[in-house]
Ligand SMILES: NC(=O)c1ccc[n+]([C@@H]2O[C@H](COP(=O)([O-])OP(=O)(O)OC[C@H]3O[C@@H](n4cnc5c(N)ncnc54)[C@H](O)[C@@H]3O)[C@@H](O)[C@H]2O)c1
């Protein structure tokens with residue numbers, strides 16, 4: 001099948017390469033010339049495990065091409081729209097202007113029987129609006145909404161082996177085409193939910209709202225643990241044994257970030273308000289507030305450990321990406337904490353295995369180093385904010401050799417407090433005694 005993928009960012013680049021890996025003839029389109037040049041050369045423009053390998057094999061075989069010109073999408077039967085839907089500059093709503101622009105640019109190139117498939121996360125009602133526009137401008141084409149659930153860091157596997165497929169469609173031919181695109185996953189037994197546009201759009205934001213709520217729930221428990229002497233990690237283990245609750249996504253810490261959960265819960269709230277049902281998801285404002293409080297809590301702990309002021313003190317910040325195995329710093333709790341500490345006058349030295357370039361582009365005022373040892377050298381305080389393997393594996397005795405004072409905040413609760421305390425460290429986790 002000939003497929004185009006419009007928008008080659010964290011979602012689209014992986015989707016394009018994965019579709020080619022599945023045997024389709026794919027063209028990836030983006031307005032960003034540098035990104036397209038890198039992708040065309042078989043180089044991943046961002047860090048995502050496994051992406052480089054499938055990109056190189058697919059571009060090498062000729063099954064995957066990249067272009068900045070929409071005309072190159074003209075011979076595709078199925079067109080995925082995977083452009084960004086960031087938070088608006090002036091509020092909580094999603095900015096869907098990139099989706100509209102990509103859609104409008106694509107319409108003149110739609111062949112007879114072509115299927116436009118929305119993958120971007122959009123406010124409910126977007127697909128119906130675009131379908132109405134398609135009926136006027138290109139009635140020979142169809143529209144489907146097929147939300148994506150991949151996680152950064154696992155994006156390639158999640159795309160090749162999705163845990164479910166959601167088709168928002170309004171005719172059987174769209175389903176037939178999507179089944180052809182996803183034949184490998186369908187044959188492997190991936191559950192496939194066929195529904196209307198609105199449900200498909202809502203499934204995506206509901207899933208992210210649920211995940212965000214689960215994280216903020218456990219972080220709220222961490223707040224209570226902090227004033228009662230309880231241990232939130234033990235609490236999570238104990239409630240997680242109940243299969244109805246489940247242990248996954250109950251890791252208390254500095255909270256969620258990234259290009260999805262924070263902006264998606266805000267956009268959902270804004271859309272519900274537009275629809276006159278703001279009260280139905282008003283709890284998501286609390287989910288957001290709990291989440292942002294955790295970042296401030298880390299800063300408060302730093303102040304506490306350094307005797308009330310961080311001014312002029314050296315703080316080693318371990319982690320900048322919003323999660324391990326990603327270079328993505330969009331709404332990153334780690335970067336936020338680093339910036340807050342710098343704002344209070346600390347001498348912040350931050351390190352991350354992959355995210356330094358992205359962090360530096362946004363916050364040049366911080367000091368960065370690629371060397372973990374260098375970051376630790378002379379530190380009055382160490383703050384572990386992104387649980388990369390290299391940071392989880394730190395040895396307390398060895399780490400002590402570099403720092404000026406043995407103080408550590410484990411903002412992801414991934415270190416063993418007993419071992420660190422035994423090595424002479426003042427250890428503080430979040431929601432742990
Ligand atoms: N990142 C994820 O893990 C993930 C997972 C599921 C869903 N999503 C959703 O997918 C969408 C894309 O997210 P992302 O993280 O890939 O964003 P991103 O910012 O990494 O990528 C978006 C890309 O779209 C390109 N673009 C913008 N306007 C364009 C146009 N008119 N024509 C062609 N290209 C254009 C940009 O240059 C950019 O490369 C969002 O709606 C997001 O919520 C993302």
Ligand SMILES: O=c1ccn([C@@H]2O[C@H](COP(=O)(O)OP(=O)(O)O[C@H]3O[C@H](CO)[C@@H](O)[C@H](O)[C@H]3O)[C@@H](O)[C@H]2O)c(=O)[nH]1
Nearest residue numbers: 148149150151152215249250251255256257258260322323
């Ligand atoms: O127990 C947990 C689990 C996660 N997080 C944090 O939550 C954020 C999001 O993590 P994760 O969901 O793994 O990363 P994303 O790649 O942002 O993926 C989410 O957002 C994507 C974009 O919408 C969806 O496709 C995915 O299904 C959804 O998990 C990160 O900052 C994590 O550190 C926690 O704090 N505690």
